[in-house]
Amino acid sequence: MRLSLTVNGEARVLELDPRTTLLDMLREHLRLTGSKKGCDHGQCGACTVLVEGRRLYSCLSLAVMHEGEAVTTIEGIGGKDALHPMQRAFLRHDGFQCGYCTPGQICSAIAVLEEMAAGRPSHATEDLEAAPPLTDAELRERMSGNLCRCAAYPNIIAAIREVAGA
Amino acid sequence: MRPFTYERAESPEQAARAAAETPGARFIAGGTNLIDLMKHGIETPPHLIDVTRIGLDRIEETAEGGLRIGAMVRNADLAADMRVRRDYPVLARALLAGASGQLRNKATTGGNLLQRTRCLYFYDGITPCNKRRPGSGCAAIGGVNRMHVIVGASDHCIATHPSDMAVALSALDARVETVNGGGATRTIALADFYRLPGDRPEQETVLAPGELITAVTLPAPVEGAQLYRKVRDRASYAFALVSIAAIIRREGRAIAEARLAFGGIAPKPWRVEAAEAALTGSDGGRAAADAAADAILADAEGRGENDFKLPLLRRVLATVLGEAMAR
Numbered sequence A: 001m002r003l004s005l006t007v008n009g010e011a012r013v014l015e016l017d018p019r020t021t022l023l024d025m026l027r028e029h030l031r032l033t034g035s036k037k038g039c040d041h042g043q044c045g046a047c048t049v050l051v052e053g054r055r056l057y058s059c060l061s062l063a064v065m066h067e068g069e070a071v072t073t074i075e076g077i078g079g080k081d082a083l084h085p086m087q088r089a090f091l092r093h094d095g096f097q098c099g100y101c102t103p104g105q106i107c108s109a110i111a112v113l114e115e116m117a118a119g120r121p122s123h124a125t126e127d128l129e130a131a132p133p134l135t136d137a138e139l140r141e142r143m144s145g146n147l148c149r150c151a152a153y154p155n156i157i158a159a160i161r162e163v164a165g166a
Numbered sequence B: 001m002r003p004f005t006y007e008r009a010e011s012p013e014q015a016a017r018a019a020a021e022t023p024g025a026r027f028i029a030g031g032t033n034l035i036d037l038m039k040h041g042i043e044t045p046p047h048l049i050d051v052t053r054i055g056l057d058r059i060e061e062t063a064e065g066g067l068r069i070g071a072m073v074r075n076a077d078l079a080a081d082m083r084v085r086r087d088y089p090v091l092a093r094a095l096l097a098g099a100s101g102q103l104r105n106k107a108t109t110g111g112n113l114l115q116r117t118r119c120l121y122f123y124d125g126i127t128p129c130n131k132r133r134p135g136s137g138c139a140a141i142g143g144v145n146r147m148h149v150i151v152g153a154s155d156h157c158i159a160t161h162p163s164d165m166a167v168a169l170s171a172l173d174a175r176v177e178t179v180n181g182g183g184a185t186r187t188i189a190l191a192d193f194y195r196l197p198g199d200r201p202e203q204e205t206v207l208a209p210g211e212l213i214t215a216v217t218l219p220a221p222v223e224g225a226q227l228y229r230k231v232r233d234r235a236s237y238a239f240a241l242v243s244i245a246a247i248i249r250r251e252g253r254a255i256a257e258a259r260l261a262f263g264g265i266a267p268k269p270w271r272v273e274a275a276e277a278a279l280t281g282s283d284g285g286r287a288a289a290d291a292a293a294d295a296i297l298a299d300a301e302g303r304g305e306n307d308f309k310l311p312l313l314r315r316v317l318a319t320v321l322g323e324a325m326a327r
Helices: A021-029 A084-092 A103-116 A138-141 A153-164 B014-019 B034-039 B075-080 B082-087 B089-096 B103-105 B109-113 B120-124 B165-171 B274-281 B286-297 B309-326
Strands: A004-007 A010-015 A048-051 A054-057 A068-072 B007-008 B026-030 B047-050 B059-061 B067-070 B175-179 B183-190 B214-218 B223-231 B239-253 B253-261
Touching: A004 B007, A021 A048, A021 B026, A021 B067, A048 A103, A054 A103, A054 B103, A068 B214, A084 A103, A084 A153, A103 B120, A138 A153, A138 B007, B014 B047, B014 B175, B014 B214, B026 B034, B059 B082, B067 B082, B067 B103, B075 B082, B075 B103, B075 B165, B089 B165, B089 B223, B089 B239, B109 B165, B109 B214, B109 B239, B165 B253, B175 B223, B183 B214, B239 B309, B253 B274, B253 B286, B286 B309
Parallel strands: A004 A068, B007 B047, B026 B047
Antiparallel strands: A004 A010, A048 A054, A048 A068, B059 B067, B067 B214, B175 B183, B175 B214, B223 B239, B239 B253
């Protein structure tokens, strides 16, 4: 099937088997290997990317369902020469060990702060009708869909807090 | 993944018509469960009908003062809707207790209702499972059953329904609207939507093949404290061992009306009228909670590893009632 979409600001046209997941499209067809295949079943978060600004698991997404949409991967968020503030914060706070989950963690963390700025509640939010506070409990809950088997969690939270200015 | 053909529908009626014309076709929306099951070879649809661009993505107020939630409304958006947070907090809480931020961004209202059990034997693709291969038996009976049901089981299946959202919708007396391939619509009370496993555990709902969920409607908001309490193996991003959606309306120090729905214990969201009746007029204290728990657990059966769910349910119910009465 023919698919047109935008990846990291660049228009792309591909010919894909409908079985191709968004993750496999990124990694195998576009050679954007920043997004990682951890579990491939929506349980680890290593494949997290932004689609139309929202974070999702690219492994549980069929590429053909994203016709016309805009996808942002870690490569589009920043690189060696122009790091995103979240990437700089992860470096500064040592928010990783092996680094395999990191692209997904960073994509997710950027979206988390946007969701909080938009006033979206979480399981940790005590008052559903108020703006959620920037607490560790909120950040840990909101980042629970990204596992880190090196358990860099405290440093990941510190990095996110720094970017949030909290 | 088995090969399949794919089409993108443009309207609910067109999607339902396409499903009627293609045996074995499945609708796909968020896909967070279906794609996973297809990777495992448990679902093998020859044709997928993408329903993400058929509209149905709005939350609208009904003439009766309730809400009509389009089937394509994402779980994250439903939980963030201020009307839901203010008037139906039990639903917002249940949604936020389920899955992860990434999944809730994709999962839809209709799809959430139709997600399949996470029973390990259903998922492993090898062992006997009457849901996966009707007539093959049930490996969970006598097997690893920590996550399995304590009520509503049959000799053919002891799998739980995994949804948190559906538990809250059950307490809220929600209704499900559908359209079929002929364009006919109908409304099904959530209480009538799911089937018990009986001897056909592969038939999980009353939907006919090709029937498409178009919306879920909520009645006008009810008074009372609304709580959702979920107990699970980790603090986040895990399925319920026991969950309770409670709506408790007080008059003075007595309960005037109680609605309780349970997750993690049954093949469908579980409500027990006798338990709700046992609470009416009570003070919601320990004795009342025990009487309600007795009614829920009257026919309950542990299977060894899940025996703990019986006392757990009793304690969680007492805690929830205590919180409701303190509000």
